[in-house]
Amino acid sequence: MNEKKIAAEYAVDYIEDGMIVGLGTGSTVSFMLNKLSQRIKAGLNITAISSSAATAKLAGSLGIKISKLSEIDEIDLTIDGADEVDDNLNGIKGGGGALLYEKIIASNSKKNIWIVDSTKLVKTLGKFPLPVEVVQFGSNHLCIKLESAGFKPVFRLSGNTRFITDNNNYIVDLKMEKIEKPFELDIKLKGYTGIVETGLFCNVVDTVIAGVGNKVEVINKKRENKP
Numbered sequence: 001m002n003e004k005k006i007a008a009e010y011a012v013d014y015i016e017d018g019m020i021v022g023l024g025t026g027s028t029v030s031f032m033l034n035k036l037s038q039r040i041k042a043g044l045n046i047t048a049i050s051s052s053a054a055t056a057k058l059a060g061s062l063g064i065k066i067s068k069l070s071e072i073d074e075i076d077l078t079i080d081g082a083d084e085v086d087d088n089l090n091g092i093k094g095g096g097g098a099l100l101y102e103k104i105i106a107s108n109s110k111k112n113i114w115i116v117d118s119t120k121l122v123k124t125l126g127k128f129p130l131p132v133e134v135v136q137f138g139s140n141h142l143c144i145k146l147e148s149a150g151f152k153p154v155f156r157l158s159g160n161t162r163f164i165t166d167n168n169n170y171i172v173d174l175k176m177e178k179i180e181k182p183f184e185l186d187i188k189l190k191g192y193t194g195i196v197e198t199g200l201f202c203n204v205v206d207t208v209i210a211g212v213g214n215k216v217e218v219i220n221k222k223r224e225n226k227p
Helices: 003-014 027-041 053-061 099-107 139-148 182-190
Strands: 020-023 047-050 075-080 109-117 130-134 153-155 170-174 195-198 207-212 215-220
Touching: 003 027, 003 075, 003 109, 003 207, 003 215, 020 027, 027 053, 027 075, 027 109, 047 053, 075 099, 099 109, 099 130, 099 195, 139 153, 139 170, 182 195
Parallel strands: 020 047, 020 075, 075 109, 109 207
Antiparallel strands: 130 170, 130 195, 153 170, 207 215
16 A cells, blocks of 8 residues: 555545645645545635645646635645654655745644655654755855765755755755754754755644554644753
């Protein structure tokens, strides 16, 4: 069974008629959009907010109308994927290059759900390279500073050229291996001039829905986790 598909389709049941729904980015989210499209065609009425041009394009092709974040006060529920989720439900996101808009949408949502396969559940974050979104201007100098600090930065490529986000920035992936203190690292990285946002999502998600084999595991946040 496809664990991503199982988790994604299960999450759609959390969407209720009349909701304002944030749509994440990535391969797992695409399964969710297909299922959501079926429910909309069956009569579900929602307002959707997209986290990327890619998601907006796919949603539009499936008959899901996208509204602007500026037109609403607050999102009821956002469903997104994640590249890694630790035991405290802190995560790494940004494998699809949409981390800035994803974090903005998440921060304006009453509830956040992540949909993942079992390989994304880890004890400690860091095996997946940590994406950071950086301003193009001065990015080479920034990477030299990050290299000196031991972060092992690598510019993400799209073909033979540097990947450019919807926000016209670069993505730099940091080879960390292990992130013991994600809260502290997030703050430290944001102290570098030129880093717009990091792919560390700490104390953001409320519920993680994981496909594990042919079953679904639902993990709810324990709110005592603080920086």
